[in-house]
Amino acid sequence: MIEKKLEISMLYDFYSQLLTEKQRDMIDLYYNQDLSLGEIAEDLHVSRQAVYDTIKRTEKILYDYEEKLKLLHLFHSKMINIEKIQEKVFALExxxxxxxxxxxxKEEVSAIKLLFGELLNN
Incomplete structure (x- = not known):
């Protein structure tokens, strides 16, 4: 569950501006503020079922955005390349x-340049 929570939080960071205010509020309260469905329902004066349904629909929307736009995937790819560059710099040192x-x-410097190129082209 922690992995999903982190993934939804990251998707929210990338795509929250594409959501409605109600969707943003519920996802933020549930995943980032760690409120229960009941607490959110009470705060927003809606039923627990309405909160649950909105969260599930919004999760699907976030995954759909990622499938089409791939911003989280791109972020992960860039982070991997940054880690590789860091390793190469330490090896060079x-x-x-x-x-x-x-x-x-020169070989190490060339490898670092190549990784930088990949980072910039992604």
Missing amino acids: KKIDASASTEEL
């Missing part, structure tokens, strides 16, 4: 400290 040959250093 170690090679410099170990007095690696100019050729080895």
Whole structure:
């Protein structure tokens, strides 16, 4: 459940402006503020069933947006490339400290440049 909660929260961050105010409020209260369905229903003066239905419909809408726009996927891809670049920079630093040959250093720099290119093109 924690994985879904995090995923919905991230989808909400990317796509909340495409939702109605009511949808934004309910998703925010349920996933980000950790309120129960009953608490949300009481706060918004609606039935618990209405809150449940709205949350389920909004989750589907968020997943549909992601399927079409792929912003979360793109974000994850960029984060992976950033982590790879960081690893390469640390490896380059170690090679410099170990007095690696100019050729080895150039290879590491080329690999970093390639990763930066992928990051910018995604």
